[in-house]
Amino acid sequence: MKSTVVDLDAPLPWFDKRLDRLLLKEPSGALYLDLGEPRFFVRAADGSVYAVEREDVVAKYLDRLVTLPGGAPIDDGVSSLMRLLPLTDVMRLKQALLDFFTDASSATSREKPDSSSSAPASSPPTSPMA
Incomplete structure (x- = not known):
């Protein structure tokens, strides 16, 4: 699994450490199945598409995926830490999370269907006309 390091604008003391x-x-497939999409996309009347973030889902992902730099869990939980971070740092963490979903979505949309078959597997069988 991949991971990303998020540098904090405002380092802060955390127990015996300075973060x-x-x-x-990176979210796992199992976590994705448990929590779902952190945002959904809406088409506006003018045809443009925009994302609507599900803040409750984003918070759950961050709570499960943010760790100390070595991978150790955060004592007292991530939500305690988030209350101490400035807005820019929390937004940086949220954006890093959403980037995982953007990258995964881009990777799956670039995949080509298997070209060994002339018809997609979901197509109904055709019968010759009599």
Whole structure:
């Protein structure tokens, strides 16, 4: 699994440590199935598409995926830490999380269907006309 390091604008004391960065692990497939999409996309009347973030789902992902730089869990939980971080750092963590979903979505949309078959597997069988 991939992970990304998020540097903090405002390092802060955390028990016996001084945090200047956090590690955000890539969501697993199981976690995705448990929590779902962190955002959904809406088409506006003018045809443009925009994302609507599900803040409750984003918070659950961050709570499960943010660790100390070495991968150790955060004592007292991530939500306690988030209350101490400035807005820019929390937004940086959220964006790093959403980037995992954007990258996964881009990777799956680039995949080509198997070209060994002339018809997609979901197509109904055709019968010759009599």
